[in-house]
Amino acid sequence: MSLLTLRDLTVRRGDCPVVDHVSLTVTGGECIGLIGPNGAGKTTLLRAALGLLPASGESTLAALPAALRARAAAWMPQAREIAWPVTVERLIALGRIPHLPRGARLRPEDRATVDAAIARMGLESYRDRIATQLSGGEQGRVLIARALAQETPLLIADEPIAGLDPAHQIATMEVFAGLAREGRSVIVSLHDLGLAARHCTRLMMMERGRLVADGPPGEVLTPENVDRVFGVLAYYEQTAQGPVFQPMRVTR
């Protein structure tokens, strides 16, 4: 079943296409890493796919009414915005908004979902802390839990692991991979190609607005692609402990 289909999605800033005729399909059970250098158009692609930006072409998510879309896909923006000093639990519960009937308070099933999201991100001890007083990395994990609480078939996250310590980066990627094993799908943009290679089932590589490679990590992270798109030479081997990808030096 397709969770998201894009056909020739194009976003222009003036005359210059920032996202250039991107077509792709996301089905259930995928953990997709969206990779590409700075300014390749990753964030723009994700926002346009969600209908948060005017775009030409087609996106099945953007075509949905806002209320339905909110139950089809969760979105975690790159900017970690928490405007008010609310508790972690309250902040995560905001993810339930699309599921609440008009004017209703949180129901037991909503609380259970919130609790599950908290447990999944290992935030039990933070539950009653004030979210604005947490460190940047902690806030990032809280916001991921918030997106999890939205309980959508598709989760789209823009650089969710940036600023997290190594343990939490790995744990978070494992959470995403776990979601994929449950049949849900995740699109996550990231710069750590090593984590992308290890945890993602599929990588989408962007260069100057175009989707230049799309497939399993081994097919995407070829030396040619990595050199052309990122300008680096990398060590990439399948080891006994899984794939290892390590950028080694700049090629130009």
Place this chain on the structure above:
Amino acid sequence: MRGCVRPSRVISLIAALVLTGAAALAGTAPAPKRVVSVNLCTDQLALLLAAPGQILSLSHLSQDPDSSSMAEAARAYPTNGSGAEEVYLLAPDLVLAGSFTAASTVQMLRTLGIRVEIFAPAQSLADVPERIAQMGAALGREAEAAALIARFRADLDRLSATPDRRPRAALYYVNSYTVGDRTLAGDILRAAGFANVAGEAGLARGGTLPLEQLILLAPDVIVSGRDYPGQSRAEEVLDHPALRALPGTRVAGTLTDRDWICGTPMVLSAVEKLRDLRLSLEGNE
């Protein structure tokens, strides 16, 4: 300019300005030929008493129908802005000023050698003949003044009444201001046969009477003072529904600023208007 006709200032400044000697001086001088008035009240007294050609110029306010009871008559004369420079250039031999005319203007004119006659505002009907006499002496028109005084006294006697039961009245102005017995307006009210409720509220001269207190006093009649053009929030209190909610109270008639601000014989028309109002109240009962 309008500030000078505001009741609050009229009352608060009276005590401060008592000028003696000016009137005594006036008696000895020859009759002036070039008279300039810079005050609304001296404008009107001069119009009533001056010989033809004696008046050179009146104040701007003299022609304002909202302030002056003789605006029509004043239109025959040029007006001045009451400043020392402008007045001096008219080369007057007598300047008529009120006690509220800017002290610096009066001082400047006197320094320049011009005779300035100061008139205090009238605080009661009894002050009116005094001001007329003062003006008569200043202009050298004592005989005309005497005749006017006699006519005023006769008319006042005719209009004045001391009914058995004086209806209780309140004079109610913008910003909840009321005037008491010891003012010209209060005296007019008394002469017309009313009792002023301001006295019951402890206001002999005048002051702010909150709407609540006015309602609790429940006067038989509320006489309001308003006829300025345009709108102001300060005047809204005169439209408050509470004024009309008292079954025993009538909001009737107006006693406007020009009716009582100056102690001239024109105050008699105010006395007459209020007397008629009282008679109509009695007729209703």
Place this chain on the structure above:
Amino acid sequence: MRLALGLSLLVAALFVASLLSGQAPVGAKESLAALIAGDGTPLSVVMREIRLPRALLAAMIGAVLGLSGAAMQGYLRNPLAEPGLIGVSGASALGAVLAIQTGLSLMFPLALPLAALAMAVLAVLLILMLAGPRGASITLILAGIAISALAGALTSLALNLSPNPFAAADIVFWMMGSLADRSFTHVWLALPFMAIGAALLASLGRGLDALTLGEDAAQALGVNLPGLRLRLILGTAACVGAATAVAGAIGFVGLVVPHLLRPAVGARPSALLWASSLGGATMVLAADIAVRELLPARDLKLGVLMALVGAPLFLHLIYKTRKEMA
């Protein structure tokens, strides 16, 4: 829930206290009996025609100003956003003054709140345009200063040009606000606008909650942002416009009340909406009692008291914001 109950009781108590506050030296029992009897005695006229509308207006105005402040802050995600400070009240006052000075309000009484509302819409639009979606403190305050100054100057100009000698003295009323001698005429004039405005703002709760996460996340949570913005503009304008049209610009309610109540509701913007309307009613009722008890017969302006309480808090908030930005 305890907060709602406590605030409601406080509003009720202050409402009664407001009814019993005035220049007339009459006992409480007697006054309330006269209020209920309505038998045309002077005391019952005072209670029904002077004190009752005044207390009602104080509660209504406080409620909608508190609500407007909480809603604007929630939308702009900035605790400094307040209708009075950012010039919406000033613009409303200008609208009201224009309606009065052109004589429009005499021909058509609803012109007064409508003109105030129209100018308020203009001011809110300008603010949202100038401050941008996130409502950065510095642009918000600068835009507010500019709009307040312009509206204040035009209000003074309109009143100075009036042929009425008392109009110039009204400037203080429009700038500072007062409930002295308001009547049921004003209650009925303001009520429909306040009701519509409050209903619009009350519907924003869930959207404002979602906005805690930023505009993008809120939209992805299903919030219709343009619709929310429109309801905010119209709701704030209707509330502030109606309040200002009948009582002048009363500032700082929407600043002080949400600030004090935010911790009590766990900083949730939706809960802050109802809490701030109760809190606003409390504050204006209390202030209006204070102006009568502190300086009776002086018509001390409500805005004077509000500024004495609100301005120091405003300075404190600016200081705090500066520290956060540093």
